Amino acid sequence: MVDHLREVLGRSARHNEVPGAQLVVWCDGEARAFEWGExxxxxGRAMGRDSKVPIGSITKTFTATLLMVLVSDGDVDLDEPVVEYLPELRQTLGDNADVLTARHLLSHTGGLPSDVAPPADGRVALVASVQDVVQPPGAGFSYSNTGYAxxxxxxxxVTGMTFPEAVRTILLKPLGLDLGFITDPERADLPTASGHTVNHALRLVRPVEQELTPVEAPAGGLAASAADLVELARMHLAPRHGGIDPGLVSADHLAEMRRAVPGADPFGLADGWGLGLALFRGSGNGWLGHDGTADGTSCHLRLNPDSGTIVALTTxxxxxxxxWRDLLPELRAAGIDLADSAATINTRPRTSIPRECTGTYVNGDTAFSVVVEGDxxxxxxxxxxxxxxxxxxxxxxxxTDLANGATGHPGRFLRDPRSGRIDRIQIGGRVAGRRHRERDVA
Known part of the structure; x- marks a missing residue:
């Protein structure tokens, strides 16, 4: 398996023009690590086992674990309204102030917009971002970076520390991890690996810089190696599988992270959502994990507590x-039965265009317009x-992406249960409602 996976990693990286990648497979209590490129x-700076790659939204799993440390210590109640900790949000949240909880935020069922309102420059942006909910807290799943902010x-x-200080002191140091921080102004712990964009037609590969503000850091501000991701995931394994217990989160609270939250249906992304972890049950197996996309990076983490298996890929x-898609069948052939989301589409498309779907749908400051173009x-x-x-x-x-023809996650149109009319769209896990932005109607 080792030689074959190393060959597949290199071949696929060359084919997809990925400058560098790390793959770690934890199985039978030991790690098999592979690196490729630069x-x-x-x-010519080689991608090593300790190279740090911006991991995008996999940061959320670290953030959720950090909060669960505070929950285990009795400092935070998952079901207490967040305004009890953040009273500055009460007026802006309005009727939702006494409903929105940390459990909602960790499971993307808080109904908050996807992204922090620009300019994302601190508490003012955070308060402004929670004003226009896309749906009431607890009503359903809508992926939200704002919730993690x-x-x-x-x-x-709760801790009296900055977020980077809290992550380092409370979570990373006990785990023996030293990660990069994209937005920390106090330290130069920048990622050692650059993100890249690829123009296949011109065969151009260009480095890109990370663009993220400090308030957004809990949603996507960490840089880590694939080995670092495996160490975090080992908290969810039993000792017989090589699991670790640094004494941070109780076994009950770790199990709560892995448990599906009722109503959290991330159609197209996964089959369910826990607290900082997605659930993948396409093959009936109990896989969990998270994907992350930063500026010019793509990273993936999967873990199966039942089999004691972890797979982490950073690119x-x-x-x-x-x-990642190229690796999945090869890993399965090697006996690692990774599950995809069960949300697949097996029927033929409609022959006529459903005009009732057209219109503009809004999530925060982002507008999704569904239009008829030709046929x-x-x-x-x-x-x-x-x-x-x-x-x-x-x-x-x-x-289907218009730029490169790639197939994306499936989505769906949603109906108002009272009127029966299509009033929302769910795409990329994000729900957007059929309405106009204030600037469009001003």
Whole structure:
């Protein structure tokens, strides 16, 4: 298996023009590690086992684990309204102030917009971002970076530390981990691996810089190696599988992280959601994990507590998602039965375009417009044509990227249960409602 996976990693990285990648497979109580390429294109600086790659939203699993440390210590109650810790949000949240909890935020069922309102420059942006909920707390799943920014602020208030200080002191140091911080102004712990964009037509690979503000750090501000991701995941394994217990989170609270939250249906992304972990049950197995995309990176973490298996992949290119897809069948052939989401579309698209789906749907400051272009339905994001949509029975749809022809996560149109009219769209796990932004109607 070792030689074969190393060959597959290199072959797929070359094919997808990924400058560098790390793969670690934890199985039978030991790690098998593989590295490919370089940290920054054209430098010759080899990607090593300890190279740090911006991991994007996998940061959320670290943030959720950090909060669960505070929960285990009795400092935070998952079901207490967050305004009890952050009273500055009470007025802005309005009727939702006494409903929204940390459990909602960790499971993306808080109904908050996807992204922090610009300019994302601190507490003012955070308060402004919670004003326009996309749906009431607890009503359903809508992926939200804003929710994790609120969690980060809660951590700061409870601990009296900055978020980077709290992560280092409370979580990383006991685990023996030293991660990079993209947005920490006090230290130069920048990631050692650059993200990259790829132009296949011109065969151009270009480094890109990370663009993230400190308030967004709890949602995507860490840089780690694949080995670092495995160490965090080992907290969820039993000792017989090589699990570790640093005494941070109780066994009951770790189990709560892995348990599906009722109503958290991340259609297209996964089959359920816990607290900082997605659930993948496409093959009936109990896989969990998280994916992360930073500027020019694509990273993936999967763990199975039942079998004691962990798989972590970090790549420093936006095309790394293709490398992950290439690895999945090879890992399965090697006996690692990784599960995908069960949300697949097996029916043929409708022959006629359902006009009732067209219109503009809004999540925070982002507008998703569904328009008819010729004989097809297209998705336009903030006035930029983004994807081709093919609507199937049940008003679910497949997604094809207009720029590169890649197939994206499936999505769906949702109906108002009272009127029966289509009033929302769920794409990329994010729910957007059929309404206009204030600037469009001013």
């Amino acid at each position: 940290e920054r294109h054209g430098t 609120v969690i980060g602020r809660l951590v700061e208030v 420093n290119s936006a095309t790394g998602a293709n490398l 097809e339905l297209q998705l336009v994001v903030d006035d930029e044509p983004a994807a081709r949509l093919a609507v199937h029975d049940g008003f679910v749809f497949s997604v």
